[in-house]
Amino acid sequence: MDKKESILEATLKLTTEIGWVDTSTSLIAKEANVGMGTIYRYFESKEQLFYDLFIRLKQKLNEIVISSFSFEKDPFDNFENVVRNLLLYYTENMREFRYLETYSDLTSEIPERIDDTLLPLEPITNFLNGWNNSFQLKPLPIDVIFGLIYGPLVAIANLVHMKKLVLTDQIISDISEACWDSIIVKN
Amino acid sequence: MDKKESILEATLKLTTEIGWVDTSTSLIAKEANVGMGTIYRYFESKEQLFYDLFIRLKQKLNEIVISSFSFEKDPFDNFENVVRNLLLYYTENMREFRYLETYSDLTSEIPERIDDTLLPLEPITNFLNGWNNSFQLKPLPIDVIFGLIYGPLVAIANLVHMKKLVLTDQIISDISEACWDSIIVKN
DNA sequence: CGCAGCGGAGTGAACGCTCACTCTAAGATA
DNA sequence: TATCTTAGAGTGAGCGTTCACTCCGCTGCG
Incomplete structure (x- = not known):
């Protein structure tokens, strides 16, 4: 599966299931089966990731x-x-x-x-x-x-x-x- | 003015004006003209403060x-x-x-x-x-x-x-x- | 072998929260 | 009335933790 898609999917899942406050980048990475750094290959920042989604x-x-x-x-x-x-x-x-x-x-x-x-x-x-x-x-x-x-x-x-x-x-x-x-x- | 009321009022103002994410306890204290520690005289935690409000x-x-x-x-x-x-x-x-x-x-x-x-x-x-x-x-x-x-x-x-x-x-x-x-x- | 894509330990900043201390004002003493 | 005592509200520097983000070494394909 596309890494970028995995990250977006993981973000959607975590923000809605555990809440915005507790959704950290490291959790997103883990949920997406992706390294922390990979997130920043596809998205400028956490904020931008949320906005893109x-x-x-x-x-x-x-x-x-x-x-x-x-x-x-x-x-x-x-x-x-x-x-x-x-x-x-x-x-x-x-x-x-x-x-x-x-x-x-x-x-x-x-x-x-x-x-x-x-x-x-x-x-x-x-x-x-x-x-x-x-x-x-x-x-x-x-x-x-x-x-x-x-x-x-x-x-x-x-x-x-x-x-x-x-x-x-x-x-x-x-x-x-x-x-x-x-x-x-x-x- | 009652310190507890100031804290609640400041919380209401900050969360709705600058957003939940950016509302920190130190900001609440500053907005309420109150020491940081005072917040914890009246509320168990930040989470409890939000809940009480x-x-x-x-x-x-x-x-x-x-x-x-x-x-x-x-x-x-x-x-x-x-x-x-x-x-x-x-x-x-x-x-x-x-x-x-x-x-x-x-x-x-x-x-x-x-x-x-x-x-x-x-x-x-x-x-x-x-x-x-x-x-x-x-x-x-x-x-x-x-x-x-x-x-x-x-x-x-x-x-x-x-x-x-x-x-x-x-x-x-x-x-x-x-x-x-x-x-x-x-x- | 070379290099693009990736992982995750590392980093400084910012956070929530604590605790040793100050200050105020009411009560006690004389 | 003047002075001392003391309880407890109030304080904010500092602690430990967590965060978003970086950077470098590893991997595997051509």
Whole structure:
């Protein structure tokens, strides 16, 4: 296996399993079956390693969201599909989810937090604007609309990770519908 | 000013402003205008100090939620009042909010995460069950219902902290209504 | 043999925490 | 009232440890 990949994988595993504070470079090296020095062949510093992993995971997430859209379907079906893909990704990739959620709290370089949001807003915004004929969005700032969707997803993913909820098709549908109800004007 | 209070205040300030990693005991002492050793008069260890602060902030939050309920009013008004108080607390006390949100990610003692949720579930559950005559809750697990309320609140609070949203009475009402719509069956 | 890739002992800096000491103020004595 | 005694809060230099990072010798392929 690629040494660089091993290091990234080990970092993801350790930070999410034993916590940021206890994840030292020597532990990462041991977990990756790699010498300490090898880490510094591939990464400038520990900080840069953490950052590189963050960027990589974020890009992977973006791809999932973007590929979930298909404008040929019914708006709600399409919405449900995005919610489903995100929920499944978050629940089936707990470590990736946790890393993304907690990375920005590590070294909070205020006031500019790492990035406004983990998800790519444009495709979602385009979706919400592009279907204006078939449903009516509540007159709220787009960021609020987005928060009403993303917030519950994070909360639900945490529930699953804490084993307080098992995701079924029914539950996913219900959650999609709940989010939909919160942002759409009902006739 | 009470030395113990100074230490807790300095810890809250530093962890949220310069990040967990860079917050050392000597920095806390300097920020609190206190000798290094004084910290260890009041707290067993650095870890215990962080934990004590977490518990204290959590209790404060619980009191706010509990005191927001008054069962004499209209169910939606009551719901809106809780949402309003929580949003205002979270936005007006950014450091408290950030500390509570990120503490559990510090040293993730899996599998038992610090606590299931930041908020006291009982009063909310009681509220949701107690008004069954005047509105119909969607048939979802109570944890999911809770996530549908709490998730958006966290997302909105983050928006305000990033200065991407200014809370007005109107926005708060709209958000309350959105959350309400997501969990209540409309006739 | 030569050299690119790698490992891990070594290094200085920074950390959490201790402990011998200072200082303050309340109580005791006269 | 003036002075002495003393308890204990407060202090910060220093200790041992751990950390991120370096550097040099080893390995194995061409």
